Amino acid sequence: MGNPQASALWSRLKPVVYAAIVPLLLLAFWQVATTQRWTLLIPTPWQVGEYMIDFAVGGVYDDAYSATLLTHLLASMGRVYGGFALAALFALPIGLLIGRIPAARMLLDPFLQVMRPIPVTAWLPLSMILFGLGAKSAFALVCLGAFYPILLNTVFGVRAVDPKLFEAAAMLGCTGNAQFYKVVLPAAVPSIFTGLRLGLGLAWFVIVVGEMTGVPQGLGAVIMDGRTLSRTELVICGMIVIGVAGYLSDRVVVAIGNRLLRWSPNNHG
Amino acid sequence: MAEATIPIVEIKDVSKIFQLQDQTINALSGANLAIRKGEFICLIGASGCGKSTLLRIMAGFETPSSGEALMWGKPIDGPGPSRGMVFQDYALFPWLSVRDNIAFGPAARGLSSGEVKATVDKFIDLVGLQKFATAYPHQLSGGMKQRVAIARVLANDAELVLMDEPFGALDAMTRERLQDELLEIWERTRLTVVFVTHSVEEAIFLANRVVVMTPGPGRIESDNALDLARPRDVASPEFNAIRRVLGAKLHSHHGKKAA
Numbered sequence: 309m310g311n312p313q314a315s316a317l318w319s320r321l322k323p324v325v326y327a328a329i330v331p332l333l334l335l336a337f338w339q340v341a342t343t344q345r346w347t348l349l350i351p352t353p354w355q356v357g358e359y360m361i362d363f364a365v366g367g368v369y370d371d372a373y374s375a376t377l378l379t380h381l382l383a384s385m386g387r388v389y390g391g392f393a394l395a396a397l398f399a400l401p402i403g404l405l406i407g408r409i410p411a412a413r414m415l416l417d418p419f420l421q422v423m424r425p426i427p428v429t430a431w432l433p434l435s436m437i438l439f440g441l442g443a444k445s446a447f448a449l450v451c452l453g454a455f456y457p458i459l460l461n462t463v464f465g466v467r468a469v470d471p472k473l474f475e476a477a478a479m480l481g482c483t484g485n486a487q488f489y490k491v492v493l494p495a496a497v498p499s500i501f502t503g504l505r506l507g508l509g510l511a512w513f514v515i516v517v518g519e520m521t522g523v524p525q526g527l528g529a530v531i532m533d534g535r536t537l538s539r540t541e542l543v544i545c546g547m548i549v550i551g552v553a554g555y556l557s558d559r560v561v562v563a564i565g566n567r568l569l570r571w572s573p574n575n576h577g
Numbered sequence: 578m579a580e581a582t583i584p585i586v587e588i589k590d591v592s593k594i595f596q597l598q599d600q601t602i603n604a605l606s607g608a609n610l611a612i613r614k615g616e617f618i619c620l621i622g623a624s625g626c627g628k629s630t631l632l633r634i635m636a637g638f639e640t641p642s643s644g645e646a647l648m649w650g651k652p653i654d655g656p657g658p659s660r661g662m663v664f665q666d667y668a669l670f671p672w673l674s675v676r677d678n679i680a681f682g683p684a685a686r687g688l689s690s691g692e693v694k695a696t697v698d699k700f701i702d703l704v705g706l707q708k709f710a711t712a713y714p715h716q717l718s719g720g721m722k723q724r725v726a727i728a729r730v731l732a733n734d735a736e737l738v739l740m741d742e743p744f745g746a747l748d749a750m751t752r753e754r755l756q757d758e759l760l761e762i763w764e765r766t767r768l769t770v771v772f773v774t775h776s777v778e779e780a781i782f783l784a785n786r787v788v789v790m791t792p793g794p795g796r797i798e799s800d801n802a803l804d805l806a807r808p809r810d811v812a813s814p815e816f817n818a819i820r821r822v823l824g825a826k827l828h829s830h831h832g833k834k835a836a
Binding site for chain 2: 470472473475476477478479480481482483486490491494495497570571572573
């Protein structure tokens with residue numbers, strides 16, 4: 309490693325190379341498994357790649373799913389971000405209340421602790437009864453999935469404020485309710501942000517369940533259709549798009565967090 | 578001068594009892610102390626002697642179980658900007674820059690943004706942190722953090738500065754520098770300082786009165802005026818003579834227990 313330029317280049321490339329190893333191995337295994345006919349039900353990576361192009365821009369198979377990726381992606385994104393925003397709208401104020409007011413904690417905490425372990429999938433039938441088949445139900449399920457991580461991290465954030473900071477604020481002339489805006493909220497921002505990040509991740513995570521409710525469009529709907537039609541390549545394409553979209557969405561959140569939380573020594577995601 | 582005779586703070590027969598589950602702790606018992614404007618007082622003693630409790634009563638963070646804590650003759654009723662506290666672990670607001678930490682008090686008191694800016698500039702200069710004005714606390718060394726903590730208290734026009742082992746977490750070199758700087762600020766501004774420490778040397782170097790406290794229950798053992806000339810030389814025979822006397826007082830309760 310005599311050449312400093314080469315070693316600088318390597319240090320830049322290293323994370324990319326390392327990150328690519330596991331996916332490439334998996335891809336190789338997939339290729340071997342399908343060409344060696346260990347399974348007949350899964351298409352080869354090449355077929356999926358080809359189908360992905362058709363799904364995205366069309367021109368290969370020209371069937372009902374050709375060139376519909378953007379439509380489905382936008383439909384799912386609408387539900388993911390809409391459900392997430394609705395979850396944040398409820399979870400943030402409730403979390404602040406539970407974290408700051410003992411009566412609110414006694415009133416709501418036991419109830420929410422019992423509700424929390426119930427998986428979103430279990431809510432599916434009830435959600436369809438309450439909100440009907442379709443988009444409203446999907447929206448509600450995504451919202452439910454994103455709700456708890458935002459709530460719990462908000463509660464934790466406002467409860468974990470260093471008590472010394474309240475004393476510091478008080479001796480500087482900031483007392484009572486002013487402390488909520490000047491101390492509690494800013495101190496809780498990193499935790500709240502973690503909650504929002506986890507919540508958005510979970511919103512992507514539950515989108516398929518949310519779209520089992522009979523919506524015509526959306527990545528979850530595509531996957532469910534693929535299952536019904538035994539079109540495995542469609543299922544895999546839907547999975548890949550959800551993975552990539554969820555990942556990119558998370559990177560954006562992390563970038564915002566790094567800017568917003570420059571002051572925090574613990575936040576360099 | 579009237580100001581010199583009326584104490585800024587008066588502690589009258591103050592006791593403090595903490596009730597912890599089934600345990601009763603006599604943190605402070607029958608303390609009397611009068612602090613006059615411009616004094617530099619060190620409270621010194623082993624852990625459990627009540628020195629921090631006494632300081633926190635002056636700050637208004639604790640209320641006496643019995644007795645009275647007065648400032649300018651009126652009972653101390655909760656914390657307030659007239660009494661600034663410098664904590665051992667700094668307690669800076671991590672989400673605010675150095676500037677904004679210092680601006681916190683003036684802004685909370687409702688000064689105009691121009692006044693806040695002028696005040697902050699003045700005190701950033703005073704503690705020599707011009708270059709770090711936009712840095713966040715986690716980017717600063719311990720010594721710099723404590724300078725910010727001192728500046729934010731001074732920027733808030735505190736008449737009384739309460740310091741709870743402020744240099745205890747710093748390395749020896751930084752501690753000596755900050756001791757010098759603190760004395761310089763004290764001499765320039767004629768502040769009143771109450772400084773808690775467990776180091777006899779630090780107390781003799783800084784104070785013009787050293788209040789020795791002993792534990793079990795926490796109480797004031799003696800109140801010692803020092804008239805050593807400044808700047809003080811820690812290696813001088815006078816300094817060491819005082820150190821011996823105060824050291825003996827500090828450990829007097831051990832003898833009593835053994836007897």
